Amino acid sequence: MTSKISVQKRDSATPHSALTELRNKGIVPGVVYGYQTETIPVSVSEIDLIKTLRESGRNGVINLEVEGKTLNVVLSDFQRDALKGSFKHVDFLAVNMSDELEISVAVHVIGESPGEKEGGVVNQPNREVLIKVKPADIPDALEVDVSNLAIGDHLTVGDIRGTVSYEILDEDDFILVSVTAPRTQDELDELEAPTGEGAQPEVIGGEPANDQKKD
Template structure:
């Protein structure tokens, strides 16, 4: 299941535009918007420090939060955010309004376990990760924290497809038309080319 929920206090934003946004950031605030659930979007401001801490703590995009807008508590899921490329502070956040029955699309991180039980990796093979996360459709109240891939028994050349992964109840991949690849156990680049085996047979 997803990370613990949290609450942020916000103020409604009357003025919008670049000049207004720059002024907010100078005052330690960031502009944000809450949209969705067939309601009008709400422009808000949030304390920059609080939001940036949540982003860097991990799980930000897969955790349902509550935003208190002048006493009205709105359940949301972060859908997008912008970081300043130079100074690494948050510039803007988009939040999707969610209810108990909302179906949401989230990028769920993939965790790999038992690499020490993989004959391929023990023999020098390399775990080649094709997808670090998988886009999933699930209930807003049951967002998986991560997907687990067990590498036990995998040999060099083996491929892990999504069909090999035990998916949390109620969560389905967005890609449904193929059994896509999550990772492979690849031959290490060193010591495998024909040229290398010809020029240095004694290394085998």
């Protein structure tokens, strides 16, 4: 089931103060662009936006209504307030349901690595991959199973390319997840030890060791 959302067209020259006022009222500024449409500045209720994304998923197709016209769109990009977590801006990309598009999807790690059980650390150097797929087939995420990874192992795009039904555009050596050995106590101590210009003078008896007391 495709989710629906209504947005309102806004003035492209909306001043910064007016955008702040919109956000304070729970309205998110954004734009619609893409297939068979000009770039349209819009605004949307944050409550409606959150509800729609819960229904459709991060990459789901949305029926977007603007000025009496309905467009098939996906959420192309968004910005959030670093402190509040609220939406600051959204980009909707109008799509042709018959054509493939390039879109980034999140990489989700599933399973438990034997290496992690032994004290290893699971790392995700890249948390998104770029794929090419028809809009209706966009996955919520690329799931990467680490159940067979020991310490020192890693998974790349080349390892999982043949397990998915869409094209991954990143190179085969693009690392998705790795399991590394835990740091030794000596390494941790070295990281914590002050060095160089940031080092502080040793304090003895409440006074810096390299300072002379003033008369």
